[in-house]
Amino acid sequence: MAKKKKDAGKLSVFTKGLIQQNPIFVFLLGLxxxxxxxxxxxxxxxxxxxxxxxxxxxxxxxxxFKNFIPEEIKIPAYIVIIATFVTIVDLGTExxxxxxxxxxxxxxxxxxxxxxIMGRATSFASQNNVGRSALDGLGMSLGFGLAMALIxxxxxxxxxxxxxxxxxxPLGFEGSIIGLEAAPFSMEVFVGxxxxxxxxxxxxxxxNAIGQHRQHRRKIARDRWIEKKxxxxxxxxxxxxxxxxxx
Amino acid sequence: xxxxxxxxxxxxxxxxxxxxLMRFLGVCPFLGVSKKSETxxxxxxxxxxxxxxxxxxxxxxxxxxxxxFEITYISTIAFILIIASxxxxxxxxxxxxxxxxxKALGIYLPLIVTNCAILGxxxxxxxxxxxxxxxxxxxxxxxxxxxxxxALGFALVIFxxxxxxxxxxAADVPTAxxxxxxSLVVAGIMALAFLGLEGIV
Amino acid sequence: MWPAIATxxxxxxxxxxxxxxxxxxxxxxxxxxxxxACESCMNxxxxxxxxxxxx
Numbered sequence: 001m002a003k004k005k006k007d008a009g010k011l012s013v014f015t016k017g018l019i020q021q022n023p024i025f026v027f028l029l030g031l032x033x034x035x036x037x038x039x040x041x042x043x044x045x046x047x048x049x050x051x052x053x054x055x056x057x058x059x060x061x062x063x064x065f066k067n068f069i070p071e072e073i074k075i076p077a078y079i080v081i082i083a084t085f086v087t088i089v090d091l092g093t094e095x096x097x098x099x100x101x102x103x104x105x106x107x108x109x110x111x112x113x114x115x116x117i118m119g120r121a122t123s124f125a126s127q128n129n130v131g132r133s134a135l136d137g138l139g140m141s142l143g144f145g146l147a148m149a150l151i152x153x154x155x156x157x158x159x160x161x162x163x164x165x166x167x168x169x170p171l172g173f174e175g176s177i178i179g180l181e182a183a184p185f186s187m188e189v190f191v192g193x194x195x196x197x198x199x200x201x202x203x204x205x206x207x208n209a210i211g212q213h214r215q216h217r218r219k220i221a222r223d224r225w226i227e228k229k230x231x232x233x234x235x236x237x238x239x240x241x242x243x244x245x246x247x
Numbered sequence: 248x249x250x251x252x253x254x255x256x257x258x259x260x261x262x263x264x265x266x267x268l269m270r271f272l273g274v275c276p277f278l279g280v281s282k283k284s285e286t287x288x289x290x291x292x293x294x295x296x297x298x299x300x301x302x303x304x305x306x307x308x309x310x311x312x313x314x315x316f317e318i319t320y321i322s323t324i325a326f327i328l329i330i331a332s333x334x335x336x337x338x339x340x341x342x343x344x345x346x347x348x349x350k351a352l353g354i355y356l357p358l359i360v361t362n363c364a365i366l367g368x369x370x371x372x373x374x375x376x377x378x379x380x381x382x383x384x385x386x387x388x389x390x391x392x393x394x395x396x397x398a399l400g401f402a403l404v405i406f407x408x409x410x411x412x413x414x415x416x417a418a419d420v421p422t423a424x425x426x427x428x429x430s431l432v433v434a435g436i437m438a439l440a441f442l443g444l445e446g447i448v
Numbered sequence: 449m450w451p452a453i454a455t456x457x458x459x460x461x462x463x464x465x466x467x468x469x470x471x472x473x474x475x476x477x478x479x480x481x482x483x484x485a486c487e488s489c490m491n492x493x494x495x496x497x498x499x500x501x502x503x
Contacts, residue, residue: 028278028427032363036271076467079331079360080460083324090323106370109323113363115275193269194438201431209423316451324456328463335466339473346476353475 013132017139024147025207029116033107034148035196042168044152046100048145050093050108052138054085055117059137062125078121086112100168116144154199159191253392259448260396266364267404268438273364277405278427287409291402293355297337298365301330302394303387305369310383326369331360368397408434
């Protein structure tokens, strides 16, 4: 029984970052890459993969060394750890996928300044064990990657009318998920800076609206439930009073 | 080399390749501290100082230490640590020198370490290849003026944006759009306006 | 290889030194930044933010 409860806790550590506490859409962390490298689905996904690696690795290392790092020099130590992993990722991307490296450009070294990674290190990994920290890092960065993919897909589809794959990521095959039927209706502005801001703004508003709708529904359901309970209680009271009266 | 080079560097970094609206650097402080125009001014002042000094330091480090030893692959880690040390030094200096200044800028300095605009401009200065074009010495002057222009652009945009947001507070927006979503759309429209400045230099 | 390691260590030492110096420099009296300015900021890695949340 206790074990089951613990497992459920672990699962929520992993899943909370996906939607409930999504770094981009809920906490608005890491908006710089979310705007800059999401002009296509693939660059967004590529950035997401790099962040998954850096955040998971840095969370693991931070929680491994949490007892050896003096409280006083916590922040410098975290910066050094994160910068080391970013350098590894930078050099690795250049070797594995040059097109992705070129299209992400300066935003690979800038992962080091991403508030999300530093924030998770200080607020989660420095207080939890290795397994939970790794799961938290994986979940949070997956949430980041999902949001990047969503923004990238929206922008690429609106700007070119298709969703291409195999251009930046070294998949070994190329093509596009949606054909070019929508191309005549494409709006090139969405590939540019203005489109980035507007697409994220609209998605945020949509998620807000969904959240508010759900809250509203929940409130109505709760009100109904309370009303029902009240009626039942009144019914019981009346019956009791009647029984008491007959007796 | 004529002085117009510096002028062109400043204008193009400030208006044409604006850090926030065109290069997407420093979007976090752009949205975070732009709720009131006073905080926007404080942040811009802190960013301006650290950006100019930081880009000089990283430039010197790159061309006088990293390149001669052929260890440019550690530039990411070296740059972030140099900028972080600079921020610590500045904060300490302000703490000792002026209470008033510390009160005005104190909160913004720790934020600057995770401000990607500073690191981004430092990296851009290297990738633009000013040193190859003008020589290492004069390239530094060009890089510094472009950093100064970028900081000016940051200040201009964040101040304009903060005044718009002060107005938006009073406006009657649909509840789902309140706060950040409508601000992002406003920023998008500002970016559209800045697109019109393309090609003036 | 060795110059890289040496440079990284020198810079780390520099950063640690300045960080500790700054940390041990006391804040001027009653010059703590107002919490109002921090309110709208989302940067959870900022030292002030953490101190405020602990309070």
